[in-house]
Amino acid sequence: MKKILAAIVFALLSVYVNAQTSIGTQPVTTDLMRSDGKILVVVAVIVIIMTGFFIYLISVDKKITKLEKEGLK
Amino acid sequence: MLRAYWWKILCFVLIMYISIYGFYVEVPRLDDRMQQTIRNFFFHVPMWFGMMILLMVSLVYAIKYLGNPTAKNDFYASAYAATGTVFGFMGITTGALWANYQWGQPWSGDPKQNGAAIALLIYLAYFVLRGSMNDDEKRARISAVYNIFAFFMLFPTLWILPRLTQSLHPGGQGSAGNPGINGKDLDWRMRLVFYPAVIGWTLLGVWITTLKIRLQILIEKHS
Numbered sequence: 001m002k003k004i005l006a007a008i009v010f011a012l013l014s015v016y017v018n019a020q021t022s023i024g025t026q027p028v029t030t031d032l033m034r035s036d037g038k039i040l041v042v043v044a045v046i047v048i049i050m051t052g053f054f055i056y057l058i059s060v061d062k063k064i065t066k067l068e069k070e071g072l073k
Numbered sequence: 074m075l076r077a078y079w080w081k082i083l084c085f086v087l088i089m090y091i092s093i094y095g096f097y098v099e100v101p102r103l104d105d106r107m108q109q110t111i112r113n114f115f116f117h118v119p120m121w122f123g124m125m126i127l128l129m130v131s132l133v134y135a136i137k138y139l140g141n142p143t144a145k146n147d148f149y150a151s152a153y154a155a156t157g158t159v160f161g162f163m164g165i166t167t168g169a170l171w172a173n174y175q176w177g178q179p180w181s182g183d184p185k186q187n188g189a190a191i192a193l194l195i196y197l198a199y200f201v202l203r204g205s206m207n208d209d210e211k212r213a214r215i216s217a218v219y220n221i222f223a224f225f226m227l228f229p230t231l232w233i234l235p236r237l238t239q240s241l242h243p244g245g246q247g248s249a250g251n252p253g254i255n256g257k258d259l260d261w262r263m264r265l266v267f268y269p270a271v272i273g274w275t276l277l278g279v280w281i282t283t284l285k286i287r288l289q290i291l292i293e294k295h296s
Contacts, residue, residue, distance in 0.1 A: 039096055039097075042096060043092065043093050043096050043097075046092045047089065047092055047093065050088055050089065050092050051089075054085050054088075057280060057281070057284075058081075060284055061081075061280075061284060064284060064287045064288055064291065067291055068287065068291065071291065071294055
């Protein structure tokens with residue numbers, strides 16, 4: 001679980017770093033996140049929401065599995 | 074199915090695919106009536122397809138219960154009905170939002186909107202009925218019978234009556250066949266997202282339902 005969270009945090013950090021370097025130095029349109037009417041921003045938001053929901057779902061699933069295994073003993 | 078995990082991975086992959094490619098796929102412009110809102114087709118419509126599938130599974134377990142009255146069959150039937158109803162409410166809410174920008178108002182008394190509202194109210198009554206009885210066996214049997222009735226009410230309310238009159242939804246009087254499945258109506262590029270979307274959202278519903286069932290079985294064991 002911690003590894004997944006760390007992976008997501010680092011993935012997001014890379015986006016932040018890109019945003020830092022491109023402002024002022026390059027034309028806006030060459031930035032990936034700002035291309036195509038900034039639709040990628042919406043895509044990113046939805047991917048984060050859905051990933052969050054899945055992490056939550058997996059953690060509930062794991063808890064129930066654990067309880068089921070304890071019940072067998 | 075309860076504890077296998079390959080389909081959970083499939084569910085995640087499919088939902089990520091539609092969440093990304095659903096915004097990128099080229100959609101037909103026609104005369105720009107729908108503009109980009111046609112992408113709602115990957116989110117709003119699978120809610121209804123998912124609802125139908127989940128409620129159908131619920132019906133199967135309700136019939137199973139009547140043949141073999143075990144608590145397990147009752148848990149399955151009620152959990153699938155609950156998730157199916159949630160999907161229906163997601164469908165009706167997203168539909169109202171879409172309608173606000175497409176048809177001018179969130180609720181225009183469109184026959185399919187009214188039919189969907191009636192169908193959902195019938196399913197809400199299922200939970201009221203369940204909540205009103207304390208005797209487990211009686212509750213399970215009566216709700217299994219009501220579940221069968223509720224499922225077959227979906228046909229007139231969602232599939233037949235809206236097609237007999239003029240409707241803002243596709244598939245009303247004057248247009249032929251099922252707009253979601255019929256050959257020439259749906260652009261092939263959109264199909265590449267739509268069918269995986271139906272499978273992905275339905276699997277998500279099944280996943281949530283199996284968690285509900287497993288929790289219910291655990292609670293039953295402890296009490």
